[in-house]
Structures are given as C-alpha cells and as structure tokens.
Amino acid sequence: MPKHRLERCGLTVTGACVALVTVLVVTLIVMVASHGLATFANDGIAVGDFLLGTTWNPHQADANGNPTVGALPMICGSFAVTILSTVIALPIAIGSAIFVVEVAPGFGRRVFQPLIELLVGIPSVVYGLIGLSVVVAWTRSWSGSTGYGILSASIVLAVMVLPTVTSLSIDALASVPHEYREGSYALGCTRWQTIWNVVLRSATPSLMTATILGMTRAFGESLAVQMVIGNSAQIPGSLLTPASTLTSVLTMGMGNEAMGTVYNDVLWSLALLLMAMSLVFILIIHLIGGRGAVRHG
C-alpha cells in the first residue's frame, strides 16, 4: 500500500472507531434520559414524589389519580447494601493487601493474587446461588426472619466486591515508593509504625479510589442482590426484613411492562437514577485521582 494511502486509511479507520463509540455513548445517555424524563414530562408525576415517595405501587393510583411510584424504598435499599457491603469488605481488603505487600510479598505474588484474580472472574449469578443457599440460610438460622434482606444482600455483595477492592488495594500499597519506607525505617520506626504512618497514609487517595470502584460495582449489581434481598419495595425497617434496590426492581419489572406505559417510563427513571449515581461515583474517582496526581507530581 502506498505510504500516503496507509496514512489516510489509518486515520479514517481509527477516527471512525472513536466516532462510533462517541455516538453510542451519547445515544445511550439520550435514550435513558428521554425515557426516564418522560415520567415527569408526559405522565405528570412530580420529581419530588418520585424521589421522596415511600410507596412503590405503579399499578395503583393515589388520591390524585397518579400511579404511586415513590422510589425512596429502593434508593434507601441501594445505598444501604452499598455502604454496608463496603464496610464489611474494605477492612478485609486492606488488611490482606497489607499482609501480601508488606509482610509476605512472595506469597502474595505466587499464591494470593492469582487466587484473587480467579474470584474476580466468577459470574454474579454464582455468587447469588451461594448467597441463597448459604448466606440466606445462615441469616435465617439465627435471626428467626426469612433470611432475605439487606444483611444477606450486603454479605453477598461484600464477597463479590472483595476481590476487586483487594486487588486494587494491593496495587495502591505496592505503588507507594520504596524510598518512603526506607525513610521511615531510617528514623528508627518499626514495620507497623511505617505501614501505619507512611504506607497507608500516602496510599490513601488510591485506597479511596479502590473503595469507590467497589461501591460502584456494589451499587450496580442486580442479579445476585435480587436473589437474596427478598424484593419487597418497602423502606427497610431493619437489616433482616425483605427490601429491594433500584437494580433489583429494574430486573424484576422490565420484561413485564409494555413500552410507553407509565410503569415502563418509571422503570426508565430508575435507570436514569442509576446512571446519574454511577456518574457521581466516576466524578469522585476523578477528583481523588486529580488530587493524588498533584501530590505526587
């Protein structure tokens, strides 16, 4: 191929790829947004009623004749499982990261990290199945409840995000410059003084990024959650009562409703909410990343 044609060809092909991706992303956002906003624009549902309403019953009309589509129970459910699963997973993730980076790097490289990578690849339905047969049963055995609920969902999610968060935490600690550790040792500090005061401290921005990525995953997970949370669209009264999340309601409801109905529009609104939240998570990651870059630059 003549040189100038290769140049033009390369430019065209790669440019077309970028254009395609851009169009896809924009279409996606526009589509979700237009459907999601139709609830408020066409169906006459107030944004406040949707975000703060506590009753979810799209097939029933309220006093004003509007369907009751309060999404607050699911919003609460989503945040509850996200936060609780992070609280469970994060200490374990950071603890094991410290061990394999600072204490036993050989074991970490040869045994632990391959193990973790294996876990990352397991499909979520498998976690759901295990959650159903082990976690729900275990919760039921001591609590006297059905076993379905926020607690079971959070435990399953914690196990699911653990590999990701652990592996990102390992990267975060491993990328702390060795010179920092030497500087601390040279000042007569012990290993754990060094880990606590220098390693964890300077890895904090990256550890926060790891945490948020884990939270994003937990927030967006639907299948495994749906299997163990009980799917009751009520404000969760306790960690042991059945609840639901934005994602679980979406997966349960989406196939059943015709396009254009109010119920269908409201489901799109839930999707819009999910999309907005992941945007927020990504923004936070970028903010942290920017700050970290300034500190090390």
Add this chain to the structure above:
Amino acid sequence: MDTIDEEAAAKVAVDHLDLWYGDFQALKDISLTMPEGKVTAMIGPSGCGKSTLLRTLNRMCDLAEAVRHEGSVTVDGTDVFGVDPNELRLKVGMVFQHPNPFPMSIKDNVCYGPRRHAEVSHADLDELTETSLRRAGLWDEVKDDLSHDALGLSGGQQQRLCIARAIAMGPEVLLMDEPTSALDPISTGMVEELMRELSRDHTVIVVTHNMQQATRVSDKCAFFLLGELVEAGPTPELFAHPKDKRTEDYLTGRFG
C-alpha cells in the same frame, strides 16, 4: 593515616567485615574507623560497595534479602548487630541519595521521627521543628508556611528537609549516601556546607562519587574498589600522596 585517629576517637569502627548478598560478596574484609566529630568520605566507582557499607552501619542492609555478614561493626564500642536495629537508627541517622520526604507537610516531616518515639508536647515540637530546620539551613525559606506539602519543595529544599528530619532525632552519627547526586550545583554547595557544620555536633559519614566533593568536605577519606578497601587516610594526604597505584589511577581519572 593515623593523625586524625589520634586526635579524635573512633566513633564507628568496622573490623574485618565481609558481606554477601546471596552468593555475591559485596564487601571483602573491610577494616576502617570513622573519627568522632569529623567528616569521613567514602569514594570509589559505582558498584564498589560504598552504599552497602554505609547501610551496614545503621543496619538498613537488613532490609535486603539473603544478606549475610562476618566481622564486626561497632558504634561507641557497641556491636551494632547486637542491638535492636530501631534503637540503633535513633543514634545513627541517614540521608538518602534521592530526597525522600514523606507526602505530608514540612512540619509533619520534621516531626515524624520524634512523634513516633517520645511523648513530646506540641510546644516542644514547634521548637524542634524550628531548630532542626534552622540547622538544615531551610528555616528562612519555609518558615512562613510549615503546613506546605513537602513534595512541593524543590529538590535541594527537599534534601535539606530530609537532613532536618534526620537531625530532629538527635543522632550522634549521620550517614549520607551521595546526598547531592540529584541536586543542582547551588543546592550541592549548600548541602556541602551543611556537612561541615553538622560535623561539629555529629559524626558525618558521606558516600560520594565526586572526588572534588570529598576534598571539599571530608577530613578522612576511604577509597573502595570492587568491594575492597584500597586505602584510607586523611583526605589531603590521600589525594596528594596516594600509597596505592589503584588509588592514584582513580584519582587521576584513569578509570571509574
């Protein structure tokens, strides 16, 4: 070589030291003393074991894998391998080749060691920060904003901050591993001047591959080659009348 040693007692003494990294012998039968309150320089081509020897003096060499040694190293007559390394490092401070301030404020850097080791009141810490930074010649440049991120300082300032951080612990011996190799000429001059000043209160041991620097700052000089100590003596003497042919070749730039 003995004129200095007669004036000043040996603060650090290395006696028939051999050291191996796995199967590789990095130090071969080194015997050398570092006089108290003086600057001792270690020179030689890179890879000859200068850093290794320096890092045995505060047992930073322990951090490497599969290190083994024979022979003895004493500070004030006490075998360094017989004491807790963390205690030893309080007495024997270190400054590294590349400035390595922690990613925290200037003050937190200086106070890092003291905070870990003693119950110090905040007033004491302020005072300690000031005296340490003054002695490191950095106070006037940073006194207005001690909460400034240390990583925002220039390379030369960072290295002086590392010196302040080390002397805040009140070490008796200060080890410096090519402390100016990453610095510009002006910062290098400042750090060299500091070494002279610090040697009034501390025993300074500096590794350098810069022979001019060795003549400018050191009282005693030791020349290493391939893990061996070729010769050591008062700096002016070693440079003017090297006893060994290899030293002469190195000093006249015939290799290295």
